[in-house]
Amino acid sequence: MNDKTQNRLLQWAALFLFLQSIILTLAPAVRERSWDVDYRLSHWAGFLAWAVLVALANHAAIKYLPERDPYIFPAAALLSGWGLLTIWRLDENFGLRQTAWLGISVMVFILALHFNRHFSLLRRYKYLILSGGLLITALTLIFGTNPLGIGPRLWLGCCGVYFQPSEPLKILLVIYLAAYLADRANIRLISLPLLIPTLLVTGLALLLLLVQRDLGTASIFITIFTIMIFIATGRRRVIFSAIVVLSCALLVGYFMIDIIQVRVMGWLSPWEDPTGNSYQIVQSLLAVANGGTIGRGIGIGSPLLVPVAISDFIYAAIAEETGLFGILGLIALIWLILARGLITSLRAADRFKRYLAAGVVTYLGIQSLLIIGGNIRLLPLTGVTLPFVSYGGSSLLTSYFAMFLLLTISNTEDEEPAELRDPKPYSLLAGGLALGFATCALTTAWWAIIRAPDLLTRTDNPRRAIADRFVERGELVDTNNQPINITQGKSGSFLRSYLYPDLASVIGYTHPVYGQAGLEASLDNYLRGLQGNPTSLILWNQLLYGTPPAGLDVRLSLNLTLQAQADQLLGEHRGAIILLNAETGEVLVMASHPTYDPNNLDTEGDALARDANAPLLNRATQGLYPIGTSLLPLLRAKFGENQPSEMQLEEFYKELGLFEALPISTTTAFETETVNMQDLRASPLHVVTAAAALSHHGVLPSPRLATAVNTPEQGWVVLPALGQPREVLNAQSADEAALSFLQQGKPYWSHVGQASHDSARITWLVAGTLPNWRGTPLTLVVSLEENNPSLVRSIGASFLDFVLNQ
């Protein structure tokens, strides 16, 4: 019956890992959405090795322990296989190493089973075992290294093989304490027999804390010790004093050890420094959030974004790729091992075995809770491993040895359990562990489902940039469907190309490092396919690939022919040119100089951000210039020859919308401070919008840049204007004012204004078609960051001649 249960469960475990391996093989095809990819095959070596090793271990367990617990081994085998595949998925080199470590662990497991009739030697040689463990741990103080080169030096190693003695030391401590406590029948709390191990454990923990700066292992030692004493004595005050000791350790660590301070701060307020101290925890939460309910599928998520995903953060990696479903299964498996371990402890024939099993359960349970809690911001981060799952030879070996102890103790044939004086410690331990794991499950659900939408749209979520390489982003085209920004390449290496670089400061860029700017940022939802596509398509793509569907093309009102002319006229001068359709508000030309080439952002990005000329700034919408006398034609239309008062001016400017952002799909700057009306500043777009009233009978249009979006179902769909046109001037007086600024021999009105702000001099040209113009009514603004009326006049004249003769 036992053997049948164990074999059947192992078959399920093998099926699970087999399916995972198939998914991992197919993952590249899903990511790149093509069958013509390099399939992943190397992990099958890991899967086959797992199958052979587990079969061997299973055979040995059945042979040597006929009455063992049938649940512990399959659950542990499934966990270690799951961990192994996840490590292969993350890093093939480490996958190979972990496979070798699994081989060693299984060999040690079988060897130990072979000699299990000498089990009582563990009890007899407790001091030898403990001092051996302490000795090799002490060696790390002298010869310790860290395989990564940085961080706590907890490893002993040579020739590329590293071993962390503090892992086996935990189990050796459990053996020693079990033997020590079992040898003493009635232990009183304040007595000499208890003083020796107390001093020993406290000293060990302090040493680890202060010398190795390893808070995780120190608190595991203290917790194991406390719970074992609690089980042996049944006194609750043991727990209270341990809580006091642990808090003291945390406080001491916090004030004396910088890495613990960093981790506690990162735990308490991770959002304040998401790129620095709390980078790990924020990335871990993002991974959990990206996993959602059913996960992205193994090989399809991006768990490598989390630092040390193979060991410390393997829980987050598993959460991202198997989702909440997988995580609940994982927690259930760990809980199964612990619950069966506690039953084993209760059924044990003598006190040594009972304490030993309880100690092993405590070790596995506390370590799992610490690292899972650290991954999901339930506890401060401590760099311990997840037993059976995480990468790490010493950790895997210790976990397998712990399993050997549990299985051997559970192998009792009809022996009467030893006497149990007080059931309370067991119910408290089981209840505490169950509560801990339930809290972990709920917290994971909180991040994966409730907080996920907020987390995933964070700008420091690199998954958006990664999705851009695999999903085609929509194009930006001009009013005649001439492409401006396009996406080139094939899935997996999509790259944004900017065909008209001079428009860079207006249209912006999208870049994995520098983020997004301009229209690429404000129209991102269309270009990324999150808006305009049917909701079902978006959800389906999210489910299959974890990415949005292909992006939609957006048509802009810009006219590249006119734009090229404006860019050429503006040349090296700093300033802006905007040509507006005065009736519809469509922006036909928007030039801002100096500009830059977004195709070279990789190499020039940092220099551009520091450039004193601010090429990244879109002067047309975000340049705040003093308006000076530039709006004189409008004042003439409103007030005639009268000199308006300050109040009247402010009222009128407010009507023209100079004190608010324009309703256009890009950010616009406006005056936010209260100033003298002479010193009022506005962006060129505000000025050209206001001036449009003169060319369109006193009606102010609502400016717009994005005019249509190409949806898969209905083709080009017109995007509605974001604002409403409104009448600000009497039509007749507007027409009269326009005519009074008529240029001799030209079909347009124009006015040159000047302004100064501090030492900066600004020259404005405001012009527009006449009221009786038969064609499209147009308004132009040119602003130059220099005192040069003749230049601005000549730019305006040549540009308008070019435009009106088109």
Add this chain to the structure above:
Amino acid sequence: MSGSIVLALRLLTALALYGFLGWVLYYLYREVQRQSFTLANRRVPGISLMVRHGSGAPALKYFSQPEITLGRDPGCDIPLMDDTVSARHAQLVYHHGQWWLEDLGSTNGTILNDSLITMPTVITSGDEIKCGSARLGISLSENVIIEPTQRLEKRQP
């Protein structure tokens, strides 16, 4: 296309994981069932006592409960009306597959096969117990535990 295939595989994987856990639950249920059968079918082997008391004729008594008390108290399972017997003198208890004799702190002690007992002692057929002047001869029936596992397995086709 690859996405749909892998989605199906992902769901199958989840099914396999929960299949594992489902079987665990099923086996745990079976274990509970087995344990309850074991306990329900555990029979106490009967015990026959030949009570010789005073001048009266020996009386044969048969018990099948796991606890039998002897004493002067009429509430005892074997009342012994004799001044040399304490009110609750001794008891016979069945546990760990055997019958045990325990003295309950009697004044004159309990004697098993001519030796005074101080701790619970296993008894077998043919033993003789003396409480004061009363003598009891023991004769145990054969073990009649029905193995529940066999019964369960027989039921299955």
